[in-house]
Amino acid sequence: MFWTNTKRIIRSGFTNFWRNGFISLSSVLIMVITLFVIGSAIFLGAVLQSSLAQLKNKVDINVYFVTTAVEGDVLAVKKSVEGLAEVANVEYVSREDALAKFEERHKNDQLTLQALEELDDNPLGAALNIKAKDPSQYEAIAAFFKSDDALSRNGSSIIDKINYYQNKNAIDKLTKIIQSAEKVSFGLTILLVVLSVIITFNTIRLTIFTSREEISVMRLVGANNMYIRGPFVVSGIIYGIISAVLTLLIFYPVTLSLKGVTENFFTGINLFEYYIANFAQIFLLIVCSGILMGAVSSFLAVRRYLKI
C-alpha cells in the first residue's frame, strides 16, 4: 500500500504541475530569480575573494640593507624573520639580483643605464621582500626589525631602510578596506538570499492559497494529511528542479559574457572558467536549494488549510 500511495502521490504531483501550467510557470520564474541571486552570491564571493587575495598579495614590506652588509648576515636575518609566526614567506634579493632587476626595468632608458655604468660599484643593496599572512600583521613585523639588536654590526645597523613606514598609511587603509569589504559583502549576500527566499515562499503560499477549496474537499472525502500534502510537495520539488536547471543554463551565457570584463577588471579570476571548474559544486548547491525551497514552502503552506 505504501508504494501504491507513493506512486499515486508522485503521479498526482506531476499532473497538478502540468495542469496548473500558469501558476507553475510563475512559481518557477520567481524561483529562478531566487536561485539566480544565490548563484550570483557565489560568484560575487569568488570574485571578491580572488581580488582581495590579489590585493593582499600586492602588499609586502621590503627591507633594504646597506651595500656594505655581508651576505651571511642578511641570510641570518632572513632566517630569523622566517621564524616569526606572522610571516608567510620571505624572498631574498641579492645585490646582483637587484641590479639585474633594475637593468631589466630600465632597459629602454639609456640615460639611466649609462649613469649606472659610470659607477664603479653596484649601488644597490640586498633586500628582503616579506609577505605577512594577513595585512594587519605588517606592523608587528616592522617592529621586529626595530627592536632586534642583532641586526647591527660594529654599532651601525646593516639595514638601510624599511619601506613599511613609507607605505604605512596605504597598508592600513587597504587592510581596513579588505576587512570591511568582506563584512559588507557577507551581510549583503545573506540579506539578498533571505529576501528572495521569502519572496519564493510567499509565491508558493499564494499558489497553494488558490487550492484551499480543493484541500478542504480532499479533507471531507477522508484523505489523510500525507495524501493531501504529498502532491503539493512533489510539485514544489518539480518547481525547484526545473528552476535550478534553468538557472544553471542562464549562468552559462551570463558568465561567458562577463568573462572579459571580470578578467580585465579584477585581474586573476575568469568567471566562466570558475563556473565550469566548480560546476559540480554549484550544480549541487543550486539544485539542492531549489528542491529544499520548493518542498519546505509547499509543506508549510499546506499546513494552514489542513485544519478542517
Place this chain on the structure above:
Amino acid sequence: MIYFDKVSKFYGSNCVALEDITFSVEPQEFISIVGHSGAGKTTLLKMILAEEKPTKGGVFYESVNINSLRKSEINHFRRKIGTIFQDFRLLPNKTAYENIAFAMEVAGRSDEEIEADVPYVFELVDLTPKMHNFPHQLSGGEKQRVAIARAIVNHPDIIIADEPTGNLDPINTYEIVQILKKVHSLGTTVILTTHNKGVIDSIGKRVVTLDQGKIVRDDKEGKYSL
C-alpha cells in the same frame, strides 16, 4: 445509527446556530431536514462530518462520540460517509473520472478496484460519455451527478446531501432526487437538507423541520410545511 444528544452550537456569545437538538437517524432511513436559510441545517450536517464541534452535548455514530475521535480516526470515519454539496465541490484540476478515483484512492482501494468500480458508478448516474471531462466542461446537473457518483463509490453507510438541488433547474432536480432514491433503495441511509417543497413532497419520507436552531416538527411521512 446517528444520535444527537442535546446538542447546542453557539458562534460567539449571542449567535445561536443550534439549540438543544435531540434526534436520531435509523439505519437505511431517508430523512429530510427542512428549514429557512440560517435555521441550522448546514451546521447540523457539519457536526455529523466532524467539521464543527458542538458547544454542548454530543453527536454519536453507532455509540461512538464523533467529537472524541482523533484526527486519523476522523479520516477513517469520513470515508463511511458520502457527501454531496450544493456547490458540487469537485476537484477542478481532475477529470470526472479522476475525481471519483481520488475518493477511492484515499480509501486505500487498489488500482484494479478503481478501474472496475469507477465506470460502474458512472453508469449508475448515467454519465458514462462524459467520464473524462473536466468539471468546467460539465453542466450543473452533470457536476452534481459526478458528486453523487463520488459519494457512493466507496459504499458509504450514510449519504449526506446538503441542498444538492439548490443550484439546479427542475428537470435536473428531479433526476438528482431519483438517483438519491435509487441509492437509498440499495440500502444506504440518506440525510438530505433542502428548502425545495417539490423535492420533499415527492420523496414522502421522514421530515424534520428546523427553525431558528430548534426542531419544531418531526413527521414520519412528512410534507413540506413552513
